[in-house]
Amino acid sequence: MCWAGRMMLGTFSTLLVLVHTAAAAACEFGPFPYRATGIVCRMTKPAALLCKLNQETAQVIQAAFRSAKFPNITGERSMRLLGRVAYGLSNIQVNDLSIERSEVELKEDNAIHISIKNVSALFKGTLTYGYSGAWFLQLSHSVDFEIESSIDLQLNINLMCQKQQVAPDASDCYLAFHKLTLHLQGDKQPGWLKQLFTDFISFTLKLVLKREVCKEINAVAQTLTNFVLDLAANFVRDKDIIVDISLASDPVITANYIESHHKGLVLYNNTSSVLSDSVFSPSLLTESRMLYFWISEHSLSSLAAAAFLDGRLELSLRGDKLQELFEMEDTEAQQKAVQRIFQGTSYNDSVAKVWSLSQPQISLQPEGTVVRSSVAVEVSILLAGEEPLVALYMEKEITLTIQATYAEKKLILQPVDSRLVLFSLENPSIQSFLQNMILVAGIPEVTSRIGSTLTSLMNSKGLDLFDIINPEIITRKGYIIAQLDFGFPSHLLLNFLEKSL
Numbered sequence: 001m002c003w004a005g006r007m008m009l010g011t012f013s014t015l016l017v018l019v020h021t022a023a024a025a026a027c028e029f030g031p032f033p034y035r036a037t038g039i040v041c042r043m044t045k046p047a048a049l050l051c052k053l054n055q056e057t058a059q060v061i062q063a064a065f066r067s068a069k070f071p072n073i074t075g076e077r078s079m080r081l082l083g084r085v086a087y088g089l090s091n092i093q094v095n096d097l098s099i100e101r102s103e104v105e106l107k108e109d110n111a112i113h114i115s116i117k118n119v120s121a122l123f124k125g126t127l128t129y130g131y132s133g134a135w136f137l138q139l140s141h142s143v144d145f146e147i148e149s150s151i152d153l154q155l156n157i158n159l160m161c162q163k164q165q166v167a168p169d170a171s172d173c174y175l176a177f178h179k180l181t182l183h184l185q186g187d188k189q190p191g192w193l194k195q196l197f198t199d200f201i202s203f204t205l206k207l208v209l210k211r212e213v214c215k216e217i218n219a220v221a222q223t224l225t226n227f228v229l230d231l232a233a234n235f236v237r238d239k240d241i242i243v244d245i246s247l248a249s250d251p252v253i254t255a256n257y258i259e260s261h262h263k264g265l266v267l268y269n270n271t272s273s274v275l276s277d278s279v280f281s282p283s284l285l286t287e288s289r290m291l292y293f294w295i296s297e298h299s300l301s302s303l304a305a306a307a308f309l310d311g312r313l314e315l316s317l318r319g320d321k322l323q324e325l326f327e328m329e330d331t332e333a334q335q336k337a338v339q340r341i342f343q344g345t346s347y348n349d350s351v352a353k354v355w356s357l358s359q360p361q362i363s364l365q366p367e368g369t370v371v372r373s374s375v376a377v378e379v380s381i382l383l384a385g386e387e388p389l390v391a392l393y394m395e396k397e398i399t400l401t402i403q404a405t406y407a408e409k410k411l412i413l414q415p416v417d418s419r420l421v422l423f424s425l426e427n428p429s430i431q432s433f434l435q436n437m438i439l440v441a442g443i444p445e446v447t448s449r450i451g452s453t454l455t456s457l458m459n460s461k462g463l464d465l466f467d468i469i470n471p472e473i474i475t476r477k478g479y480i481i482a483q484l485d486f487g488f489p490s491h492l493l494l495n496f497l498e499k500s501l
Contacts, residue, residue, distance in 0.1 A: 027161035033249030037280045038264020040294035044257040045106060047290035047486070060220060061116060061153070065094045068216040070123075073204055085129065089145070089201065092125040110253050111172075116153035118178075123147040127184065143185045147205070150179035155217065164246035165229060170221040173214035177206055235461040241306045242267040243299070256287050264295070266302035268309060273302040279478045286483075289472075293482040300369070300480070301362040313356035315449055323347040328441045337430040341391045345381045350391070352379045354446060357395065364475050368403040368416055377438075394434070397421045402447060406471045406482075409464045413451040418443050 030036065070092035078084050100118035107113055127145045156172035182198045236243035244265040252259040259282065265273050275298045285292045307313055317325065326338050326347075342350060357374040364370075376395050380388035401417040418439050422431055458464075467487030474481045 027164055027247060027250075029247075029249050033261065034280050035276055035278050036263060037248040037261040037278045038275050038296045038299040039243075039245065039262040040259060040280055040285070040292070041262070042257050042259040042285050042292040042294075044287045044290055044292075045255070060224075061099060061119065061217070062097050064217040064220045065097055065119075065121060065213060067220070068094070068212040070208065070212055073201065073208055075201075075204060087127065087129040087201070089205070090126050090128065092123055094121055095124055096120070096122040106253055106255055106258060108254055110158060110251070112155075112157045112253075112258075114155040114157065116155070119149075119151040119153055121149050121151065123149065145185065146183045148179060148181040148183070149177060149209075151209075152176040152178065153213075157221065161247060161250075168221045168225050170218040171214065173210075173217055175206075175210045175213065180206065231462070235463075238457060240268055240310060241303070243303070244272070252282065259285075264299040266299065266306050268306040273298065273305075275299075284476075284479070285481065289483040290485040291483070295480045295482070297362060297364045297478045297480075300364070304360045304362050304371075308356055308359045313360070315354045315446060316351055317354070317445070318351040319348050321445065322350060322352055325352070325437060325441050325445065328437060331433075333430070333433040337433045340430060341379055342381065343391070345391075349382050350379060351382060351388075352377065354442075364478055364480055365401075366476055368401040368475055369480070371398075371400045371402065373398055394422055396438070398443075400443060400447075403475075404451075404473045406468065406473060409455075409459070409468070411451045411455045411458065413447040413454075415443050415447050 073089040073092075074087070076084055076086040098120045099116055100120075102117065103115040105113040105115075124144070124146050126142060128142045130141065152175070154174040154176070155170055158169045158172060180202050182201065232245060236245055244267055245262045247261065248263045249261040251261070261280070263275070265275060275296065278296055278298070280294060280296065285294060326341075327334070354375060354377050357376050360371050360373040362369065362371060374395060375398055376393070378390060379392040381391050382388050398418070398420045400415055400419075403414050403416050405412045405414070420435065420438060422435055469485035469487065471482060471484040474483070
């Protein structure tokens with residue numbers, strides 16, 4: 001959804017990631033856009049302030065400086081006694097770049113202001129110069145040079161919407177030079193020559209550096225955004241089930257947070273759900289945590305419906321797991337049930353299948369996520385060389401309330417209230433035992449397996465690479481809120497920059 005937004009790439013790139021669809025009002029929306037909002041992402045100012053001194057900021061800026069293609073600089077000037085002096089700077093490269101500090105400020109003009117203070121960079125290259133004297137004496141020289149610089153960099157990242165997706169514009173870029181000192185090879189050249197070329201070159205060099213560095217920063221912003229959008233698209237898609245994360249309304253940027261609104265519609269087999277009565281309001285989210293996700297009941301229900309239609313709401317148990325269920329208690333009723341169903345067959349030669357007969361109905365309430373569905377259970381005995389023998393088949397109507405938590409990089413689904421009605425039971429005499437077994441052991445096992453499956457799915461998309469701190473999952477009537485603090489694995493950014501720039 002905006003989960004890609006979890007792909008925080010430092011101060012500069014973190015903001016791009018988390019608000020990858022927060023954009024200016026270049027896209028058209030209806031008169032009541034919140035009503036079509038299925039998912040909301042809010043990143044608060046503490047997230048930006050916490051990240052502003054991190055290593056990733058320096059890595060992004062360094063990548064921009066080092067990826068910039070500096071053109072050769074040429075010029076000439078008439079000098080008394082010396083005649084015409086021509087010069088050229090070539091093979092300009094950046095070395096030994098460091099950043100002292102950075103500052104981030106959110107503005108209500110739909111822009112993110114980033115100040116990079118005291119960028120120290122050493123430029124190296126070759127200086128070629130020549131002059132024709134008044135007595136027709138022609139000389140030409142070539143010498144290596146170094147240029148020490150100290151620069152302040154101001155970025156105003158404006159967020160624009162194009163085709164319902166973000167298009168960040170970092171062209172509002174300023175470089176202020178506090179130091180620009182030319183050193184010729186070994187500093188053995190005459191002092192007048194060094195002063196001459198310092199005067200000639202400084203102004204032109206400043207213009208070239210500003211143009212090329214700012215152009216490259218804007219290119220890096222675009223590249224990072226495309227990277228994030230690809231991650232987000234992959235995260236919210238699994239085979240034929242896709243979540244539409246295009247914008248539902250204009251973003252909100254205040255002095256305290258950035259908020260983006262997404263449709264959150266589920267696409268399955270070229271069909272889409274429709275949402276026009278969302279209950280979202282900005283007042284539903286606070287500003288005390290770094291990152292918030294608001295998800296509508298409609299989006300979750302649509303995901304459950306797509307999973308049902310795709311045949312994913314099925315589960316098989318055999319061997320030790322099957323034995324744990326049927327031997328949860330040692331009573332006469334249990335023994336009779338096991339004998340009647342398995343007739344002495346080993347649990348390893350039997351399999352229990354559980355599947356949903358109807359589309360689950362999802363209702364989000366303060367006490368948790370309420371799920372209602374018709375479910376079938378079938379126990380079969382596997383006979384060598386023969387068709388499986390159905391030993392038990394039953395259907396049940398189940399109402400289940402689940403509370404979700406996320407800890408140690410795992411999604412945990414805990415049933416807190418279960419009610420069921422059995423019907424179509426071929427052996428009514430064992431109904432009491434089966435009902436108790438399902439409530440006490442069967443439902444917790446199924447929810448645990450579903451939580452493990454969802455954890456594996458999310459981790460396959462890279463969620464486990466992020467440091468998610470003190471996450472909370474809160475359900476309310478009609479929506480769910482996930483709120484958390486986060487940390488970003490810097491090696492992902494390094495790998496990306498190395499491959500892309």
